[in-house]
Amino acid sequence: MQITKAEMEIMQILWDCGRRMTTKEIMEKLPDKKTTTIITLAGRLIDKGALQSVKLGRSHAHEYWTAISEEEYQKMQTQSFVRSIHKGSAKSLISALFQDENLTKQDIEELRKFISSEADSHD
Numbered sequence: 001m002q003i004t005k006a007e008m009e010i011m012q013i014l015w016d017c018g019r020r021m022t023t024k025e026i027m028e029k030l031p032d033k034k035t036t037t038i039i040t041l042a043g044r045l046i047d048k049g050a051l052q053s054v055k056l057g058r059s060h061a062h063e064y065w066t067a068i069s070e071e072e073y074q075k076m077q078t079q080s081f082v083r084s085i086h087k088g089s090a091k092s093l094i095s096a097l098f099q100d101e102n103l104t105k106q107d108i109e110e111l112r113k114f115i116s117s118e119a120d121s122h123d
């Protein structure tokens with residue numbers, strides 16, 4: 001599932017809020033977007049399986065909520081990235097991160113602890 005930058009704005013609002021939101025509430029968080037744009041983007045997210053909605057009463061108002069968590073989406077995107085860019089090799093990804101030299105000593109220590117913990121849980 002690929003979510004565009006514009007769609008991601010809606011997802012991020014809903015993830016950050018942590019509850020169902022109406023079209024109006026989403027619009028208040030995105031004042032630069034028209035109602036029709038928000039409805040169109042939400043419709044695309046529903047088609048992709050990222051959002052769910054229910055119509056409220058007889059009006060055109062809807063209430064939206066996420067169908068996947070932010071963590072689930074991040075995991076899906078990371079797995080897709082590793083498959084497409086690193087030929088499925090997590091080792092290649094980690095190697096690229098280390099070679100880029102953007103990791104601090106603290107980052108490296110946290111990664112060591114994480115890897116050690118994960119290795120222990122897989123035994």
